[in-house]
Amino acid sequence: MIAPIAGFSKLSKNEKIEWLATTYFQDDETVVNTLKKYWNSDETLQKLHDEFIENTISNFYLPLGIAPNFLINDKLYAIPMAIEESSVVAAASKAAKFWLERGGFKATVLNTEKVGQVHFMYFGSTEKLHDYFNLIKPELIAATNHITQNMEKRGGGITDIILRDKTQELDGYFQLHCTFETVDSMGANFINSCLEQFAKTFEEAAKSYEAFSEQEAAIQIVMSILSNYVPNCLVKAEVSCPVSSLVENEAIDAEEFAEKFVRAIQIAKIEPYRAVTHNKGIMNGIDAVVLATGNDFRAIEAGIHAYAAKDGQYSSLTHAEVKDGVFRFWIEIPLSLGTVGGLTSLHPLVKLALQLLGKPNAKELMQLVAVAGLAQNFAAVRSLTTTGIQKGHMKMHLVNILNQLEATDAEKKHFIAFFKDKTVTHSAVVNAFTAYKSQHA
Numbered sequence: 045m046i047a048p049i050a051g052f053s054k055l056s057k058n059e060k061i062e063w064l065a066t067t068y069f070q071d072d073e074t075v076v077n078t079l080k081k082y083w084n085s086d087e088t089l090q091k092l093h094d095e096f097i098e099n100t101i102s103n104f105y106l107p108l109g110i111a112p113n114f115l116i117n118d119k120l121y122a123i124p125m126a127i128e129e130s131s132v133v134a135a136a137s138k139a140a141k142f143w144l145e146r147g148g149f150k151a152t153v154l155n156t157e158k159v160g161q162v163h164f165m166y167f168g169s170t171e172k173l174h175d176y177f178n179l180i181k182p183e184l185i186a187a188t189n190h191i192t193q194n195m196e197k198r199g200g201g202i203t204d205i206i207l208r209d210k211t212q213e214l215d216g217y218f219q220l221h222c223t224f225e226t227v228d229s230m231g232a233n234f235i236n237s238c239l240e241q242f243a244k245t246f247e248e249a250a251k252s253y254e255a256f257s258e259q260e261a262a263i264q265i266v267m268s269i270l271s272n273y274v275p276n277c278l279v280k281a282e283v284s285c286p287v288s289s290l291v292e293n294e295a296i297d298a299e300e301f302a303e304k305f306v307r308a309i310q311i312a313k314i315e316p317y318r319a320v321t322h323n324k325g326i327m328n329g330i331d332a333v334v335l336a337t338g339n340d341f342r343a344i345e346a347g348i349h350a351y352a353a354k355d356g357q358y359s360s361l362t363h364a365e366v367k368d369g370v371f372r373f374w375i376e377i378p379l380s381l382g383t384v385g386g387l388t389s390l391h392p393l394v395k396l397a398l399q400l401l402g403k404p405n406a407k408e409l410m411q412l413v414a415v416a417g418l419a420q421n422f423a424a425v426r427s428l429t430t431t432g433i434q435k436g437h438m439k440m441h442l443v444n445i446l447n448q449l450e451a452t453d454a455e456k457k458h459f460i461a462f463f464k465d466k467t468v469t470h471s472a473v474v475n476a477f478t479a480y481k482s483q484h485a
């Protein structure tokens with residue numbers, strides 16, 4: 045049986061790898077070689093990456109792809125996407141090219157409010173708590189001056205604090221529900237610092253508030269943390285065109301296609317099994333840009349999925365309609381993004397990605413990310429409602445299957461040509477490849 049290890053974090057990188065190789069891999073040399081193969085030959089760069097997280101032993105590559113031809117608010121972008129799944133970048137590129145010829149994407153930031161909460165327990169008169177809160181509120185804000193002064197100079201800071209009574213849901217539970225403007229940063233650390241200061245002031249001052257009984261004065265702070273649910277940090281992106289120009293070839297009837305497309309969105313609105321996959325397709329685009337621009341995709345994922353369920357049932361993030369002969373397709377999502385802070389000025393590829401996008405501010409990045417999600421969804425739903433998804437997806441995935449079969453470059457070329465007019469499935473590729481190999485043995 046494998047024994048636990050004490051002090052793993054204190055070992056050097058080489059010692060960590062050695063322990064791993066001897067403990068879990070019977071000293072297999074290839075394990076050490078594989079891990080080291082992914083180290084960067086530039087030691088300074090490697091050290092930078094090592095220090096992003098803890099117990100680093102190697103780097104985990106994701107491909108960085110480019111989806112060109114995105115016309116957004118009349119400006120042309122090439123969008124960087126970091127993702128492991130085949131066909132996503134191709135689909136985004138195809139959708140970008142399609143809408144480029146139809147006026148492009150329009151995107152608008154609706155609002156930028158961030159949220160944080162101090163969760164606390166209080167047992168006593170609710171009226172007295174409200175009086176205490178109203179009295180202490182200016183002091184709560186004043187006590188964070190040292191944290192907020194620079195943010196205020198940028199036009200941000202604390203926008204409000206309200207007291208929320210949650211005792212109907214949990215006995216004794218109240219919140220300081222706080223809102224912030226964090227300008228070009230995602231703001232997690234700024235918000236958390238403010239919240240911890242609020243909590244300290246709120247708890248301390250209660251001890252000497254004369255109207256409180258001894259029990260009431262003993263406010264218990266449970267925790268202080270930002271919320272990744274930001275329903276008032278919203279961006280909208282949309283496309284539209286006459287139904288008649290919605291198809292590229294005459295084999296498909298434009299009106300029929302538009303109707304079927306809208307129907308597909310309606311299904312995703314009312315059927316959660318479909319909505320989850322529908323939104324997964326949207327996140328293909330969103331996560332890839334969020335990652336490439338050094339943002340926190342876990343925060344974005346959590347916030348967006350909560351928004352998708354805001355009306356009580358998990359539903360589509362995109363909407364579509366045909367009205368007066370015009371097809372309209374749009375998305376509205378919460379996005380708390382930063383173009384400063386976090387990894388944005390540290391990771392060389394993130395810096396490059398932001399440079400490629402023209403050094404956007406946070407609002408501009410919100411627009412680009414929302415468009416990537418909308419474009420991705422357009423491509424997927426168009427495929428689903430016309431050819432089916434497998435045709436395009438498997439066309440892109442063919443190389444992965446051939447790589448699994450250890451095909452040579454010449455063999456890959458042969459099979460890409462061979463499958464040009466055939467349906468790609470895993471078994472079809474395996475069968476064709478095996479037959480080819482036995483013929484050429």
Ligand SMILES: CC(C)(COP(=O)([O-])OP(=O)([O-])OC[C@H]1O[C@@H](n2cnc3c(N)ncnc32)[C@H](O)[C@@H]1OP(=O)([O-])[O-])[C@@H](O)C(=O)NCCC(=O)NCCSC(=O)C[C@@](C)(O)CC(=O)[O-]
Nearest residue numbers: 131132134135137138141321322325423424427433436437
């Ligand atoms: C895959 C395509 C684009 C093929 O589409 P196609 O019509 O075979 O492509 P094409 O060869 O005619 O090329 C047209 C354009 O597509 C792009 N394109 C085409 N090929 C490439 C490539 N190799 N590399 C880069 N870009 C490519 C590119 O923009 C190209 O223009 P060009 O560059 O030649 O001027 C199309 O079938 C498609 O959009 N399919 C949708 C694929 C998709 O959504 N994939 C996501 C993964 S599946 C999933 O996770 C989500 C899902 C589907 O379940 C969500 C849901 O259910 O809603």
Ligand SMILES: NC(=O)C1=CN([C@@H]2O[C@H](COP(=O)(O)OP(=O)(O)OC[C@H]3O[C@@H](n4cnc5c(N)ncnc54)[C@H](O)[C@@H]3O)[C@@H](O)[C@H]2O)C=CC1
Nearest residue numbers: 198226227228229230231232233234340343382384385386
């Ligand atoms: N629940 C969550 O989502 C949590 C996320 N995080 C992590 O926190 C990081 C993001 O936090 P941040 O506070 O954004 O980053 P950060 O801690 O790097 O701070 C960014 C700072 O940049 C400064 N700044 C300079 N120019 C600015 C401008 N134009 N606008 C705004 N600020 C400007 C401000 O002082 C701001 O506080 C991410 O790495 C995220 O993964 C951390 C804790 C919890």
